[in-house]
Structure formats: C-alpha cells, structure tokens
Amino acid sequence: MKKTERIAGNVAGYVDDRTGAAKWLRKNLTKVFPDHWSFMLGEIVLYSFIILLLSGTFLTFWFDPSQRDVIYQGSYEPLKNIEMSASYASTLHISFDVRGGLLMRQIHHWAALIFMAGMIAHLMRIFFTGAFRKPREANWLIGVGLVTLGIVEGFLGYSLPDDLLSGTGIRIAEAIIQALPVVGSYLAFFAFGGAFPGHVFIPRIYTVHVLLLPGIFLALITVHLMLVWYQKHTQYPGPGRTEKNVVGYPLMPIYMAKAGGFFFIVFGVTAFLGAVASINPIWLYGPYNPGQISAGSQPDFYMGWLDGLVRMAPPIETHAFGHTISWNILIPGLIVPGILFTLMALYPFIESWMTGDKSEHHLLDRPRNNPNRTAIGAMSLSFILVVLINGGNDIIATHFALTINQIMWFTRIGVLVIPPLVFVITKRICLSLQRADREKVLHGRETGRLVMLPHGEFIEVHEELTPAQKFTLTQHEQREALDVPATDSNGVLNPQGLKGKIRARFSQAHVEQVAAPTQTEAKALESGHH
C-alpha cells in the first residue's frame, strides 16, 4: 500500500505542479449526482455513441467507400460473379470473410438504433419532467440538434453498403432534393456529381458519416455534458430536496463504478444483440440497381415517420409557367418536419412565454402536475405514432390482412383527429391523477382491507400517508394564470392587444389544475371528523 500511495502522490504532484488541477479535482471528484433510473437514458445514448465510434472504426479498416464496378469473388456463393459496387462488395467481405466482421456490423447497426431510441427516450424524459426550463434551455437546443443530426447520420450510415434497399432510400432522398423549388435539380446534380446514382455519392457521404458528423457530435456532446456538470443535475422532488440543493451520491467512488459499470452493461447488451439478432442482412437484398426494388422496402425506425408522412401526402403538384412544385414531396418531406422540429426546439421559450415563468428550476415536475405540457407531449407522440404506422402500412397490411387503402385512410384521417383527442384525454387523465393525489393526502391510502364495525357497517381502512409522502405529493408550485390588464395606466383598452389575449388564454390553459391539498385543509378535515 505504502508504495502505491507514494507513486500516486508523485503522479498527482507532477500533474498539479503544471496545471493546478488538484483544487478542481478535489471538488469535482466528490460532486453529487442524484439517483433515478430515468437519468440513465442519456447515459445509454452516450455509451452507444462510444460503441458506435469503436465498432465504426473497426468497419472502416475493410470498408471500401467506392462506387466503382467490381465483380464479386468472395465466399458468399449466391452473389458470385455478379457486378456490383466496391462498397457493396466490401460490405459482403466484412460480413463473410472477416472474422468478427458480421458481429461488428451488427453491433454497429444495433448501437445506432439504441443511440436513436435512447435519444428519443431521453428527450421525452426531459420534456415530460420540465427539465428543459431555465437555466437549461441551451442544453435542450443542443439535444434537439443532436436528434436531428442523429437521423441524418443514421440514414447516411445504412446508405453506405449500396445495397438494393439502401440505394432505394438514397433514390428517395435525391427526389426530395430534386423537388426543391428553383435550385432542386442543380443541388441534386452537384450532390450526385451528375445524374442519379452516379459514382461519387457513396464516397462523399462516407466522409460526412465517419468524419464530419461524428466530429460535430463529439463537440455537441462535450458541451452538453459540460453544461450538465456545471449547472448540476436536476432532481425529482421529495423530502430534503429543494431548489437550492442536490441530494445524491458522490462521483467517486459510487458513480464511477455505477456509470462505468453501466457502460459495460450497455456494450454487453449491444454485443449480445449483435451476436444473436440478425440486422440489415444486405446479402439478401443484392446490389443496388435503380430498375429493381423489393417489396416491403422499409427504412430504419427513426426514418419511418418521415416515410409515413410522404406516403400519406395527398397527390398535389402545381404546374404553372413551365415550372413544377411537388407539394406531395415538399409538405411531408420538408415543411411538416421543419415545423415540428422548430416547435420542439422553441418549446422551452414558448412555455415560458405562455406561463410568464422566468424563474430557475432544478426540481423536476411530476408529469401530472403540468397537465398542459404533458398533453402537448402526448399529442406530439400520437402524431408521430400515427404517421409511423403509415410508414409501415405495407407490412401491417400483409400481417393483419388489411388493405393498404384502409390503413392509409385511417392514418390520413387519424393524423388530424387523434392528436387533439389525445391532448384532451391526457389532460383529463393528469387532472384525475391530481385529484387522486389530493384524495390520498387528505384521506389516506386505500388499503383494500375491509373491516366490519360492531354495528355491522363495513368500512375500508384508509392508511394515512407518511409526512414524507404527503410532502412529495404537495410540494409542487401551482401557478396562477397571467392577468391581462383591461386598461393601462392611461386608460387605453387592452394595451397588449391580441397578443396579450392569446397569451392569457394559453396561460389559463396551462394552469388548469386541481388544487393541491394543504396542511390547513387536512387540519380542518380532521377537526370536522371529531
């Protein structure tokens, strides 16, 4: 022990003499992090990003990002002597002739799916608990940026093998570029070095996929984590937890072991999936040929909602003055996703404008205590889910013996009808849950234990909550609606105009809630009983 201590001391001394890091490290090694399972969602994303970097680097050693024609001579018999691009041939080589190559390909693809699913789950956690509120708006924006880039990065990644399925995806991407008014065909010709598919697109997106975007990811993730570190983690409400403190465990040793261990668990689970669950078997699809296609062509799940939107678009094109505008591509491919992501990015600012809430928040909301926000989130999810269903309409049709027309019309109508319904229902559910909380605090928890009183009456025994439980259920702040002054100091009617009215209306909707019970009420109730 003595010797190791001395060596460690020397190393630390060496570093501190040159950087003065000891002070910073002393403070930060015992930095406190709150504990909750939902805080691990972001960790999953971070770890799968590392897995993607490792497995992706492995794949680059054999992958040949080129669209030059080669005749396949590898060990996969069914494709022998067939003409294909070097990128498809090298992907076959990795899959069949590099030991562990298929495993790594599958780990890489599974990690990409986990990366995207983890980001979406993490984003939902942040949204529904209100963790995006001041002072964390910047981190929300970075997160939205990461999700957006993740979709692009994933699409480029599965496009690289140049198989029949992914080539079809590129074909659709090209059609979206080509549909842009005025500049579309120029941009398409520049991107593809001429007419689709050309010979330069795969090498170009390869650079973007393995260098440009991962670099941007690395930078954004670094800032994202530094902000989490600096602003300290949010925490769920509970006894002893306030806006002014963080309750949890120190980084060293608990979180080093837990978070480090969790990295290995995520890697292990991803490797397990790569070992037993086949994904993207490109050898079954064949090389890309624009004159061929396979039935049931499906993108990865994070692109599915976009595909679903494109599928349900009404067949509208404008032909005027010798020009064409393809609304059937622009609306579902660019305009709707653009609006959705802009609204998502701006949501923290929209909410703060609606509620007039400009204060700092470090305690998380229970989703039920902010019914309007929870309903907005559920509404958005239902929208995505409906269009995602339409993205798989051909698969659903064959599996459930429906016609594509039925599913298409269901989702075309559903995409307009279901989200508002979900909004209303979610809001009512939240308010009911608030009522249930109120009931529990004031009258205790139903135990399910029935007791017969001496005079024959049956009652159910209610058990009083502990002070800690009562506090947790009632600690949240209940805001009041913003007032719109009817006249200003000079007697001018409604000085804020329509904007003020709209804001007041939003604010009213946002504060709709069941009054949280108070100690005073509980006391009054008690004295009434006796």
Add this chain to the structure above:
Amino acid sequence: MSNEIAKFQDPGLPEHVHRKSDVDPKAADRAERQVAVLFVLSALSTVLAIYSYIFIPDDRFFFLPIMGDTNAHQLGLGLGMAFALLFIGLGLVHWAKTLMPDTEVIAERHEFRSPDEDRAEFVSTVKTQAGAAGLGRRSLIKRTLGLALGISALTPLVLLRDLGPLPKKELEKTSWKKGTRLVTDPGNRPIRPEDLEVGAVAQVLPELVEGQERTLADIGKDAVLLIRLRPSEFQLDAERLSWTHDGIIAFSKICSHMGCAVALYEQQTKHLLCPCHQSTFDVTRAAKVIFGPSARPLPQLAITVDNDGYLVAQQPFTESVGPSYWERSS
C-alpha cells in the same frame, strides 16, 4: 387564528437505513465473493470469445431452437464478447451497490446569476472597450466589415461548384429514340410480341449501340415495364391506343413520385404499385394514378414492331421520366 394556508412541511431527508453488508461482515464478504465471481465469469467469457475466433471454423452451422441454423463461430465470438462486457458491468454495479458507501449526500447549488455590481461592470467594460474601438461612431468600418465578412462566405459556396455538372436537359432525356429496340433485362435480347403472353410483364431496356456501356444512371431513366393485356381491356384515347401494340403497353418503370422502381404488378386488377409509397397506377387507363401520393401517371412509351418483327420505340418519351423537379414543364 390566522387565515394563512400552511403547506405540508418538508420532513427532511429520511434516516439512512444500513444495508446488510454495512452491518454484517459476513454479508460484506459474501458480496465481495459475488463481485469476484462476476469478474471471473467475464474473464471466462473472453476466453470463449478468443477460442471461438481461433478454433471454430467460420463455416460451421448448427441448429438452435428459435434462431434456426446458426453460425457457431459468430455465436461463440459474439456471446463471449457480450458476456465478457456484461459481467464486468454487473460486477462493478454490484460492487457499488453492496460495498461502496450509500449515504446520501447533500450539496448546495450556487446561484448562476452574478452579483449586480459584476453585471453592471461587465456592461460598462463592454461599452468602454467598444467605444474605444470606435464601433459606435465609425459606421463606415462597421458596414464595410459586414460586407467583407458576408461576401467572403461566397467563396466556399463557389468552391463547391465543381461537385457536379449542371443538369442542363439531362433530366428530360432518356436513351429511347425512334426505332430503338426493346431488349430484355437481364439478357439484352430483343423481344417479339409473341414472346409475351397475355397477362405477362417484362422489364426492358433500350438496345445498346455498339461500343456503348450501360450505366446505373441510364437504367435509372431508361427502365421500362412491358405489360400485355387483351386489347379490349384498354380504356385509352386514340393516340395512346396507337402507342400500344397488339395489347402490349409500355410504361416508364421509374415512379413519377420519388423515382423508385414501380415493380409490383397485380395481374387481377391490372394495377401497378410502387413499393416505396404505394402510389397505384391503373394500367388500362394509361397508368392513371388511382391511389397514393403520386400526382402524375407513369410516362407511356409509344411502341410498335420493326421490319424484323421486334418491338421498338415509335418515338422518345414525350415527357420527363421519374420524379418532378422545378424545370419540369408539365
């Protein structure tokens, strides 16, 4: 009695409950052994992975329930790696949960907002420094700098110009010309009408001129689908009917929506369906769109037979094939 409404009070952090391993040295030893076992299992899994890599040939398959025929090399390597990682993780977490201190700690948050005097000083510093540089007064400098910066962004854009050629009329043209023979794909054999039975479908391409090579970009515009119906089944105007030959009708196979290959032909309904976005075209009515997002019918290729009895194009396509674009005139 005051009318003040009292909220429920914060009872503070609950008292710390000791784990078994905190109070019972035997339980702690047991936990230590459990962690050690997990780490040993990880090491064994690594041995399995390396053994599989070296000693199991990669062409050996065996049957596993649910998974079917499974490659032993891949499975041994993968599972070895997976469990090697998984057991390290489980061991670390188990160690943290049973043996590391689990007392909750409270840390205070610091306020982000700087004191008012710092903020005021910041503003005045910026003002004086900017003032010293003359940013406020010397508007000529500001404007010309803005111009220079703005216009310098054009260079990288201009530099990207050579990414590709201008589209010119490329999107309008295909290889089909008057008299071009239709040849099978694959095979490149010319076709006679009698090669196609009623109800049959064939993918065809334009015959190659001597010395010409077919690129994927050519196929992306030239691919054509031949379908043979009974002539009485067509509901076409006179012009379009004259573009068919003896019940054989030819359409561009490249979807008028987003350019996928329209490859699904339903023989019973005589509908063509694009597997990408389910645009559905009625073959009997010149590929009119009857369902889905496509806004235009598939372009029809006028065909006839040449003197040798082979199917040929009467004329090039009369409109651009494939997805729409700004310069498309119809």
